[in-house]
Amino acid sequence: MNRLLPFIGFMLLVALFGFGIWWNSRHDPNAIPTPLLNKPAPAFVLPKLYEPTQTVSKADLLGKPYLLNVFASWCVECGAEHPVLEAEGPTLGVQLVGYNYKDAPADAKRWLAEHGNPYNVLIADEPGNTAIDFGVYGAPESFLIDAHGVIRYKHIGPLTPDVVAGELKPAIAALQKEETP
Amino acid sequence: MTPELGQLALILALLLALAQGILPMLGAWHGNRALMAVARPAAAGQAVFVALAFGILVWAFVHFDFSVQYVADNSNLALPWYYRIAAVWGAHEGSLLLWIFILNVWTVALAAFSQKLPEVFAARVLAVMGLIAVGFLAFIIFTSNPFGRLLPMPGDGADLNPVLQDPGMTFHPPVLYTGYVGFSVAFAFSIAALLGGGLEQAWVRWARPWTNIAWAFLTLGIVAGSWWAYAELGWGGWWFWDPVENASFMPWLVGAALIHAQAITEKRGGLRAWTILLSIFAFSLSLLGTFLVRSGVLTSVHAFASDPRRGIFILIFLTLVVGGSLLLYALRAPKVASGKPFKPVSRESALLIGNLMFAVAAAMVLLGTLFPLIGDALNLGRISVGPPYFGFLFPLLMLPVVLLLPFGPFLRWGKGEALMLKQILLRAGIAAAACAIVAAFFVDGQLKAIAGVAAAVWIVAGVLLYAYKRWREMPRGRRYPAEMAGMLLAHLGVGVFMAGVLLSESLSVTSDVRMAPGQTEHIGGYDFRFDGVHRASGPNWRADQGVITVTRDGRQLTVMHPQKRTYLRGQVQTESAVDAGIFRDLYVALGEPMDANKVEDAWSLRLYYKPFIRWIWGGGLLMMLGGFVCAADKRFRLKRAAADAVAAESLQVQETHA
Numbered sequence: 001m002n003r004l005l006p007f008i009g010f011m012l013l014v015a016l017f018g019f020g021i022w023w024n025s026r027h028d029p030n031a032i033p034t035p036l037l038n039k040p041a042p043a044f045v046l047p048k049l050y051e052p053t054q055t056v057s058k059a060d061l062l063g064k065p066y067l068l069n070v071f072a073s074w075c076v077e078c079g080a081e082h083p084v085l086e087a088e089g090p091t092l093g094v095q096l097v098g099y100n101y102k103d104a105p106a107d108a109k110r111w112l113a114e115h116g117n118p119y120n121v122l123i124a125d126e127p128g129n130t131a132i133d134f135g136v137y138g139a140p141e142s143f144l145i146d147a148h149g150v151i152r153y154k155h156i157g158p159l160t161p162d163v164v165a166g167e168l169k170p171a172i173a174a175l176q177k178e179e180t181p
Numbered sequence: 182m183t184p185e186l187g188q189l190a191l192i193l194a195l196l197l198a199l200a201q202g203i204l205p206m207l208g209a210w211h212g213n214r215a216l217m218a219v220a221r222p223a224a225a226g227q228a229v230f231v232a233l234a235f236g237i238l239v240w241a242f243v244h245f246d247f248s249v250q251y252v253a254d255n256s257n258l259a260l261p262w263y264y265r266i267a268a269v270w271g272a273h274e275g276s277l278l279l280w281i282f283i284l285n286v287w288t289v290a291l292a293a294f295s296q297k298l299p300e301v302f303a304a305r306v307l308a309v310m311g312l313i314a315v316g317f318l319a320f321i322i323f324t325s326n327p328f329g330r331l332l333p334m335p336g337d338g339a340d341l342n343p344v345l346q347d348p349g350m351t352f353h354p355p356v357l358y359t360g361y362v363g364f365s366v367a368f369a370f371s372i373a374a375l376l377g378g379g380l381e382q383a384w385v386r387w388a389r390p391w392t393n394i395a396w397a398f399l400t401l402g403i404v405a406g407s408w409w410a411y412a413e414l415g416w417g418g419w420w421f422w423d424p425v426e427n428a429s430f431m432p433w434l435v436g437a438a439l440i441h442a443q444a445i446t447e448k449r450g451g452l453r454a455w456t457i458l459l460s461i462f463a464f465s466l467s468l469l470g471t472f473l474v475r476s477g478v479l480t481s482v483h484a485f486a487s488d489p490r491r492g493i494f495i496l497i498f499l500t501l502v503v504g505g506s507l508l509l510y511a512l513r514a515p516k517v518a519s520g521k522p523f524k525p526v527s528r529e530s531a532l533l534i535g536n537l538m539f540a541v542a543a544a545m546v547l548l549g550t551l552f553p554l555i556g557d558a559l560n561l562g563r564i565s566v567g568p569p570y571f572g573f574l575f576p577l578l579m580l581p582v583v584l585l586l587p588f589g590p591f592l593r594w595g596k597g598e599a600l601m602l603k604q605i606l607l608r609a610g611i612a613a614a615a616c617a618i619v620a621a622f623f624v625d626g627q628l629k630a631i632a633g634v635a636a637a638v639w640i641v642a643g644v645l646l647y648a649y650k651r652w653r654e655m656p657r658g659r660r661y662p663a664e665m666a667g668m669l670l671a672h673l674g675v676g677v678f679m680a681g682v683l684l685s686e687s688l689s690v691t692s693d694v695r696m697a698p699g700q701t702e703h704i705g706g707y708d709f710r711f712d713g714v715h716r717a718s719g720p721n722w723r724a725d726q727g728v729i730t731v732t733r734d735g736r737q738l739t740v741m742h743p744q745k746r747t748y749l750r751g752q753v754q755t756e757s758a759v760d761a762g763i764f765r766d767l768y769v770a771l772g773e774p775m776d777a778n779k780v781e782d783a784w785s786l787r788l789y790y791k792p793f794i795r796w797i798w799g800g801g802l803l804m805m806l807g808g809f810v811c812a813a814d815k816r817f818r819l820k821r822a823a824a825d826a827v828a829a830e831s832l833q834v835q836e837t838h839a
């Protein structure tokens with residue numbers, strides 16, 4: 001019996017690993033629970049990308065839901081995400097706010113000129129300080145913010161057609177249902 | 182076309198591995214010599230094809246063949262050639278190919294040097310190696326093909342993870358894997374012994390150098406990894422108890438236990454079952470390490486892309502290999518306690534206590550590593566087990582080892598004399614206490630530092646006393662055979678390591694500061710003057726490079742250049758500047774620019790003064806050297822006559838079993 005103990009112990013480990021694989025296949029291991037979900041978005045005042053003398057604040061955007069999309073010209077994944085935003089942006093039914101993150105304005109403008117500009121509003125956070133308040137983990141990231149300025153949905157990484165259809169659009173639909181009782 | 186040849190070579194290698202794993206096993210079972218004779222040529226053939234596949238992948242990297250997905254993902258035109266070769270093992274598929282390549286190197290060496298072993302036993306050992314190869318080759322071919330094509334072919338590739346673009350990282354994986362995979366030899370020996378129904382002392386003697394060499398490589402790999410983490414991650418730490426580090430540390434601990442257990446079994450015939458069990462554990466933990474790193478079950482800073490299909494494959498493989506061998510152990514392990522009896526005060530007892538502590542420490546590390554997973558299983562939320570757990574338990578478990586270490590060599594096999602022990606206790610103890618008191622004046626009463634000096638002196642004095650005893654008592658030429666010299670070196674290494682850890686941890690000075698050009702910080706007796714930041718560039722990166730001039734008492738010592746590099750794809754990587762010394766390191770890491778308006782050009786900087794930190798790696802290298810020196814002992818080479826005797830004996834065993 002004693003000699004079976006190592007075997008039994010190992011089989012318990014196997015069960016644990018089996019569980020681990022199952023668990024990871026159900027949960028996104030990169031999902032970082034955001035403490036900001038369903039909390040008011042942090043207040044911000046940021047210059048517009050094309051008119052740096054004008055600013056956009058959180059208050060300016062209240063009243064209508066919008067999708068805040070964090071992007072940068074240096075970010076490879078953003079290039080992959082861009083066609084999706086171009087194609088799906090107009091069909092979302094919310095404003096698309098581009099949040100240019102830690103980027104030189106000249107680079108960002110060149111990038112947008114080359115790839116197209118799907119954004120309704122474009123703000124720039126060159127030093128990246130406001131992004132810290134948002135808990136931005138890396139570009140691209142997207143925040144769905146409702147008419148009252150509350151973050152309702154967050155996605156880390158590029159928006160793919162699957163994510164848009166499976167997560168983002170249902171989240172927007174839920175918002176719109178609330179607004180029109 | 183060439184990459185497809187690589188794929189084909191892997192498939193042929195798999196077929197040969199199947200032949201190597203199955204036919205000799207059947208031959209050993211039925212006493213068919215023709216089938217047993219398949220083992221060596223099949224192993225050689227497999228090695229040729231695996232080497233071919235490996236060479237083809239290296240070729241694809243060197244010649245920028247971006248039509249291969251793996252090459253396109255991990256290199257680009259600007260990457261220097263040496264990092265392009267290192268990129269071969271820079272990600273999942275290639276590192277598995279490296280794993281199987283190294284397994285083949287070990288197998289070929291084993292096939293070449295095992296001519297003198299009894300035929301049946303050698304056939305089983307090689308067959309076990311073949312079966313391991315089958316698992317890994319199938320894994321590569323079915324889930325992780327490094328030769329997959331990418332069409333259309335891109336003009337340029339992505340980039341090798343910049344974290345890996347460091348000299349320490351180029352040779353860390355091959356060395357570490359050589360250690361991991363080397364434990365497969367002891368494992369194959371144990372399985373062959375279990376299958377055959379007996380573990381001869383002579384075979385253990387023959388297996389010992391293999392274990393020593395594997396362990397020494399593993400030690401070197403861990404030292405290289407630790408040094409890399411220190412130089413590259415910019416936190417000045419040398420060990421983080423990260424799951425991936427733990428994955429390499431567990432086989433190391435068990436391997437250290439195995440080296441000592443094998444010594445007992447070889448010399449006294451005792452602890453056979455324990456030696457077998459430890460060799461199964463050492464290799465199982467190596468496999469487990471691969472599983473943990475590659476399956477994505479645990480997420481860590483080292484986390485590699487996870488794919489559930491791969492995870493399931495490795496889990497099944499692990500279950501078959503480890504579960505199968507533990508089951509075999511349960512059924513076939515030597516039933517009766519064998520070997521010569523020993524008294525409570527004896528070398529066996531001391532080694533056993535050490536063994537137990539190493540095994541428990543490995544279990545403790547395993548528990549800590551897997552705890553986040555257990556937390557998920559019991560729905561306790563995200564739990565992380567970090568340095569507080571390991572940092573408390575590990576020293577506690579190692580304390581008896583450190584205390585007993587000087588006594589071990591003095592104790593005789595079977596029974597030792599208490600009088601002798603008192604003398605050592607007195608001498609080493611006085612030396613340790615005296616040095617600790619002297620040290621106390623230098624370290625401002627830091628308890629940890631005093632303990633470090635005492636522990637190091639205690640061990641080193643014990644080792645030196647024993648070296649002196651042998652010098653006095655043994656005739657010239659027989660004083661320090663390689664086995665003895667290796668042990669003394671490795672034990673000295675433990676002392677040096679202890680001093681390094683405890684002194685650097687207690688006496689280090691860290692300072693996170695904001696500095697404008699011209700400002701000076703005073704740390705650990707040194708003045709660090711920040712002279713601003715300028716641009717620098719390399720083959721595939723641009724960097725902000727800080728200039729820090731270090732002076733002591735007004736005399737300039739060195740100018741340091743920490744960098745913050747931005748690689749081609751925008752990845753940012755710190756490159757710390759280290760001024761190394763035997764007694765202290767000065768370490769500077771460049772942080773972020775602190776004023777956006779560039780009025781002052783101030784930056785955040787991390788400055789470290791780290792005394793004795795080199796001793797940590799120095800101690801590790803001494804341990805490694807000990808392992809290699811020990812393995813070189815002539816005594817371990819099986820002599821023809823002795824081998825024949827063993828062969829005759831084992832044939833008899835065979836007959837009684839049949």
